[in-house]
Amino acid sequence: MFIENIRLKNFRNHADSYLECGDKANIILGDNGEGKTNLLEAVSYISLTKSFYASNDSVIVNIGETIFQIEANMVSDNGIKTKIHIGYDLTTGEKVYSINNRRIEKFSSVIGKFPIVFLSPENSNITFGGPAERRKFLDLVLSQSNQTYFEDLSEYRKVVRHRNKILNDAKFHKNDPIALLEPWNEQLIRFGSRIMVRRRNFVNEFQEYIFSAYKKLVDLREVPSMEYEPSFKTGNSEKDEMVFENFKTEIDRKYKEELRLGSTLVGPHRDEISFKINGLELRKFASQGQHKTFFVALKIGEFFYLKERCRENPILLLDDVFSELDDNRAQQMLLLIENLNQTFITSTNFDIFDKVLSFGEKNKKVIVRNGKIAIS
Amino acid sequence: MLYTSESLELLVEELAQLPGIGRKTAQRLAMYIMKLPREEVVNIAKAMVGVKDKVKNCSICSNFTEDDPCLICSSPKRDGSMICVVEDPNDVIAIEKTNEFIGLYHVLGGSLSPLDGIGPEDIKVKELLHRINENTGEIILALNPNVEGEATTLYLSRLLKPLGLKVTRIARGIPVGGDLEFTDEATLSRAIEGRVQI
Numbered sequence: 001m002f003i004e005n006i007r008l009k010n011f012r013n014h015a016d017s018y019l020e021c022g023d024k025a026n027i028i029l030g031d032n033g034e035g036k037t038n039l040l041e042a043v044s045y046i047s048l049t050k051s052f053y054a055s056n057d058s059v060i061v062n063i064g065e066t067i068f069q070i071e072a073n074m075v076s077d078n079g080i081k082t083k084i085h086i087g088y089d090l091t092t093g094e095k096v097y098s099i100n101n102r103r104i105e106k107f108s109s110v111i112g113k114f115p116i117v118f119l120s121p122e123n124s125n126i127t128f129g130g131p132a133e134r135r136k137f138l139d140l141v142l143s144q145s146n147q148t149y150f151e152d153l154s155e156y157r158k159v160v161r162h163r164n165k166i167l168n169d170a171k172f173h174k175n176d177p178i179a180l181l182e183p184w185n186e187q188l189i190r191f192g193s194r195i196m197v198r199r200r201n202f203v204n205e206f207q208e209y210i211f212s213a214y215k216k217l218v219d220l221r222e223v224p225s226m227e228y229e230p231s232f233k234t235g236n237s238e239k240d241e242m243v244f245e246n247f248k249t250e251i252d253r254k255y256k257e258e259l260r261l262g263s264t265l266v267g268p269h270r271d272e273i274s275f276k277i278n279g280l281e282l283r284k285f286a287s288q289g290q291h292k293t294f295f296v297a298l299k300i301g302e303f304f305y306l307k308e309r310c311r312e313n314p315i316l317l318l319d320d321v322f323s324e325l326d327d328n329r330a331q332q333m334l335l336l337i338e339n340l341n342q343t344f345i346t347s348t349n350f351d352i353f354d355k356v357l358s359f360g361e362k363n364k365k366v367i368v369r370n371g372k373i374a375i376s
Numbered sequence: 377m378l379y380t381s382e383s384l385e386l387l388v389e390e391l392a393q394l395p396g397i398g399r400k401t402a403q404r405l406a407m408y409i410m411k412l413p414r415e416e417v418v419n420i421a422k423a424m425v426g427v428k429d430k431v432k433n434c435s436i437c438s439n440f441t442e443d444d445p446c447l448i449c450s451s452p453k454r455d456g457s458m459i460c461v462v463e464d465p466n467d468v469i470a471i472e473k474t475n476e477f478i479g480l481y482h483v484l485g486g487s488l489s490p491l492d493g494i495g496p497e498d499i500k501v502k503e504l505l506h507r508i509n510e511n512t513g514e515i516i517l518a519l520n521p522n523v524e525g526e527a528t529t530l531y532l533s534r535l536l537k538p539l540g541l542k543v544t545r546i547a548r549g550i551p552v553g554g555d556l557e558f559t560d561e562a563t564l565s566r567a568i569e570g571r572v573q574i
Contacts, residue, residue: 165490183530
């Protein structure tokens with residue numbers, strides 16, 4: 001999959017920007033705050049039907065305007081073209097997503113059609129930060145590769161919020177809400193165990209992807225691995241029904257504690273996924289360099305995983321990744337991604353790219369200044 | 377002042393309170409009303425006040441009605457042994473359009489939604505239990521296929537089953553005239569989950 005061209009209208013600070021994209025590297029240069037990242041945001045919007053950064057569509061509309069639009073022409077790996085049009089109206093809150101001039105009724109059906117892999121320095125919290133960051137990583141990969149997962153996840157989140165409300169009210173009024181909770185428990189267990197089974201299977205499958213990516217980056221005798229650590233023991237059995245059964249038992253067992261704390265303590269929203277090198281936990285024992293390598297390996301693994309599952313090469317979005325790397329590492333990284341697929345790279349630095357890439361049809365370089373794109 | 381007339385401004389304000397109508401649409405509607413002949417405006421106003429004055433909830437099924445009990449509840453042609461439970465009056469209209477269902481309805485007036493502060497006492501659950509008698513054979517739960525509707529379905533089935541009633545729910549799945557290959561995965565997986573023996 002690659003983007004042939006993209007037009008942004010009143011999207012962030014881009015009043016009307018048009019970009020004819022190269023099918024490999026697209027280097028987006030410019031100073032801070034000029035609107036480089038907004039281009040990546042628009043690409044992520046096409047893929048996920050919402051912004052990567054903003055939780056609210058209204059902030060994306062250019063200040064003083066009421067409607068933002070994105071138009072893009074996508075080309076699949078086997079050459080089929082797709083026309084995308086997205087529009088959002090601030091005054092009515094209405095959002096329209098159409099593919100080949102046909103309005104999409106269910107936005108979730110788009111996810112996974114145009115897979116992306118996103119890298120930014122804040123992203124590196126996946127290895128440094130708390131378990132929520134790692135769950136987010138898993139959710140994004142799984143949602144793109146499995147539509148049912150995405151829908152189960154959004155239902156599950158709603159159920160947890162309703163359930164927490166009941167528990168919190170009960171904590172406040174000191175009553176026993178069991179009759180009110182039961183219908184939500186059933187859904188919590190149903191959606192929750194489906195999510196858990198998929199996450200567990202994913203972690204098992206993903207090991208080899210991360211292993212082969214890691215090997216490409218360093219030739220040390222380091223063995224990376226991942227482990228799925230759910231909020232309760234799912235038993236040794238590989239059987240999916242066991243997760244369901246154990247979930248039920250755990251809900252009963254934790255009931256008193258949930259009442260005391262007023263929130264849901266059991267389920268995939270409390271999962272941990274631990275990363276290891278040679279069996280030692282990355283978060284506790286790894287060096288900065290190992291963290292970085294592990295992070296890049298995760299992302300490359302994600303690329304190949306999505307490529308296989310979505311049967312389409314994902315588009316890579318690299319936001320300001322190169323400022324963190326020394327010249328040598330930056331060149332290595334560029335050589336590595338150059339052959340993968342279309343990539344959008346934002347940077348403030350001009351020098352590194354000229355050394356490695358030759359610009360023309362495949363690789364393009366543009367400068368963004370005050371919401372306008374100029375071909376360099 | 378934004379408008380040159382206070383009453384015009386008031387009208388825009390009031391119209392903008394309606395669901396799905398923003399300030400711009402409210403303004404457009406207000407301008408349109410301004411241009412209408414006086415008697416037509418009076419007709420609109422009368423119709424609005426009329427529904428408030430005349431329409432009430434049926435004391436049996438809670439559906440909107442002018443006569444109590446409503447036309448459906450008082451009809452001798454309807455099968456009183458079946459009660460179809462729905463969330464709101466719109467759902468009754470939808471099912472009535474099919475001309476397939478000959479039983480009675482029960483309008484809950486919403487679904488369980490703790491986040492919105494809606495519990496069993498805020499919807500017509502008690503009223504449903506009240507109207508069940510020896511004639512009642514089957515309760516059909518026809519609530520929306522979202523987590524709130526599902527929670528309500530589960531809650532009601534737990535209350536109703538011990539009464540020895542036949543409790544059913546409407547099927548979820550592939551729309552009629554639809555194509556399997558174009559059905560989204562989530563709907564398809566629910567349809568497989570809810571498969572029936574033939």
